[in-house]
Amino acid sequence: xxxxxxxxxxxxxxxxxxxxxxxxxxxxxxxxxxxxxxxxxxxxxxxxxxxxxxxxxxxxxxxxxxxxxxxxxxxxxxxxxxxxxxxxxxxxxxxxxxxxxxxxxxxxxxxxxxxxxxxxxxxxxxxxxxxxxxxxxxxxxxxxxxxxxxxxxxxxxxxxxxxxxxxxxxxxxxxxxxxxxxxxxxxxxxxxxxxxxxxxxxxxxxxxxxxxxxxxxxxxxxxxxxxxxxxxxxxxxxxxxxxxxxxxxxxxxxxxxxxxxxxxxxxxxxxxx
Amino acid sequence: xxxxxxxxxxxxxxxxxxxxxxxxxxxxxxxxxxxxxxxxxxxxxxxxxxxxxxxxxxxxxxxxxxxxxxxxxxxxxxxxxxxxxxxxxxxxxxxxxxxxxxxxxxxxxxxxxxxxxxxxxxxxxxxxxxxxxxxxxxxxxxxxxxxxxxxxxxxxxxxxxxxxxxxxxxxxxxxxxxxxxxxxxxxxxxxxxxxxxxxxxxxxxxxxxxxxxxxxxxxxxxxxxxxxxxxxxxxxxxxxxxxxxxxxxxxxxxxxxxxxxxxxxxxxxxxxx
Numbered sequence: 001x002x003x004x005x006x007x008x009x010x011x012x013x014x015x016x017x018x019x020x021x022x023x024x025x026x027x028x029x030x031x032x033x034x035x036x037x038x039x040x041x042x043x044x045x046x047x048x049x050x051x052x053x054x055x056x057x058x059x060x061x062x063x064x065x066x067x068x069x070x071x072x073x074x075x076x077x078x079x080x081x082x083x084x085x086x087x088x089x090x091x092x093x094x095x096x097x098x099x100x101x102x103x104x105x106x107x108x109x110x111x112x113x114x115x116x117x118x119x120x121x122x123x124x125x126x127x128x129x130x131x132x133x134x135x136x137x138x139x140x141x142x143x144x145x146x147x148x149x150x151x152x153x154x155x156x157x158x159x160x161x162x163x164x165x166x167x168x169x170x171x172x173x174x175x176x177x178x179x180x181x182x183x184x185x186x187x188x189x190x191x192x193x194x195x196x197x198x199x200x201x202x203x204x205x206x207x208x209x210x211x212x213x214x215x216x217x218x219x220x221x222x223x224x225x226x227x228x229x230x231x232x233x234x235x236x237x238x239x240x241x242x243x244x245x246x247x248x249x250x251x252x253x254x255x256x257x258x259x260x261x262x263x264x265x266x267x268x269x270x271x272x273x
Numbered sequence: 274x275x276x277x278x279x280x281x282x283x284x285x286x287x288x289x290x291x292x293x294x295x296x297x298x299x300x301x302x303x304x305x306x307x308x309x310x311x312x313x314x315x316x317x318x319x320x321x322x323x324x325x326x327x328x329x330x331x332x333x334x335x336x337x338x339x340x341x342x343x344x345x346x347x348x349x350x351x352x353x354x355x356x357x358x359x360x361x362x363x364x365x366x367x368x369x370x371x372x373x374x375x376x377x378x379x380x381x382x383x384x385x386x387x388x389x390x391x392x393x394x395x396x397x398x399x400x401x402x403x404x405x406x407x408x409x410x411x412x413x414x415x416x417x418x419x420x421x422x423x424x425x426x427x428x429x430x431x432x433x434x435x436x437x438x439x440x441x442x443x444x445x446x447x448x449x450x451x452x453x454x455x456x457x458x459x460x461x462x463x464x465x466x467x468x469x470x471x472x473x474x475x476x477x478x479x480x481x482x483x484x485x486x487x488x489x490x491x492x493x494x495x496x497x498x499x500x501x502x503x504x505x506x507x508x509x510x511x512x513x514x515x516x517x518x519x520x521x522x523x524x525x526x527x528x529x530x531x532x533x534x535x536x537x538x539x540x541x542x543x544x545x546x
Contacts, residue, residue, distance in 0.1 A: 019291070084399040110395040114385050119385055129363030131408045133404070134404065156426055238378070246364065248416065
């Protein structure tokens with residue numbers, strides 16, 4: 001009897017981004033639980049029972065996986081990307097938290113994976129080469145006011161910003177609102193990288209800037225990386241690349257919190273450009 | 274003649290975190306360039322010439338690698354973790370940017386890897402399960418005022434915060450200063466996860482909180498993850514785990530930017546706790 005549940009990430013799309021740690025687990029699993037398109041990416045040689053579920057039923061999926069493990073299984077919950085970043089690891093731990101007496105004997109662990117922002121960043125160079133934030137724009141599970149507040153803080157402090165779940169059919173205007181918040185602090189020429197289906201056959205990556213960014217091309221299959229004030233585009237003969245330098249040589253552009261307070265101003269109102 | 278340079282990440286320590294994409298590149302490489310301890314982690318079966326360098330000579334290492342590629346090599350620059358996060362990918366692109374006429378025929382690409390914060394997060398559950406920031410506390414390449422400003426913004430907007438290069442012998446007081454900035458906004462009981470040498474034999478992971486965090490145990494081999502106001506510690510019979518829920522159910526705790534401005538206050542002065 002195993003009583004074991006492991007939450008794993010396949011990485012985004014490309015099969016050779018899945019770590020050997022995760023691949024080895026498939027050989028020992030009795031049950032695989034996950035969103036159907038992710039389970040379809042598990043190698044056919046894996047003979048574990050497959051329990052496919054629909055999108056947006058993370059709590060039910062986690063509960064089902066925990067029940068299978070409590071029944072003695074060696075259960076693998078399959079996420080795309082990194083299961084610890086806007087994915088199933090939190091959903092499983094939420095269930096344990098809500099039901100402290102249930103599933104006491106199930107050992108739960110997590111294996112990391114390449115997350116979509118890293119994959120997209122690698123395609124164009126190193127836009128995440130310096131301090132960065134990762135924000136989900138979905139307001140299904142948090143109020144828009146929190147999202148707006150975080151965008152304002154991240155842009156005001158000149159972080160590179162990676163946006164997950166940037167624009168859904170149900171809230172197309174919110175992406176435009178989010179970009180407007182960023183534009184309070186960031187120049188129109190700030191580099192923006194848009195990646196759709198990164199790591200899959202239909203992958204499309206675009207390098208643009210805040211001014212020219214076509215909002216209508218953004219949807220839930222997209223990841224958006226917005227540069228900081230120091231992020232640069234390199235137009236080379238062989239390719240166009242984007243990177244954020246390791247050094248931050250312009251202290252005068254970003255006054256310290258203390259200086260802002262001395263001046264009686266909110267740090268967020270200082271623009272780095 | 275290859276004229277090819279690929280910057281890769283081995284992941285942090287554990288060999289089965291290195292992606293198959295990266296492993297396959299070692300078979301084709303003519304030259305490996307990297308910090309000596311990272312090159313030592315490349316499988317012995319890889320027959321490429323190894324060019325080991327010291328720590329803190331990233332610019333020189335990048336220049337050397339580009340020269341080798343310009344000479345016709347198929348060069349792999351070896352980083353730990355993700356080469357796109359505080360690592361060699363930006364160092365290589367900085368060289369290209371500084372010398373636009375040199376190395377014109379070298380094709381540069383990047384392969385992503387598991388970064389240390391993801392590895393540490395996976396060891397304890399899912400502390401990065403919701404919006405998060407990644408900040409290097411090293412002021413070798415950026416002024417401390419920028420770091421302080423970013424910490425204040427990230428803590429004020431209730432991001433989970435992952436700290437890289439948290440505390441060196443040359444600036445032991447700065448980690449304490451950084452935690453003081455976070456404590457302006459975050460309760461003393463906020464969960465903190467400390468990971469030393471994650472993925473290596475000598476790995477040590479500690480779950481603590483802002484109040485009990487022992488600053489003297491932090492050094493450059495350490496990664497520190499500071500929870501948001503919603504991050505929770507689960508004390509289970511089988512293990513102690515930390516996660517940040519996917520939902521953010523307390524909008525009243527984080528007023529919107531508009532509400533802050535209406536109140537004539539800086540959003541950063543509102544504390545979520």
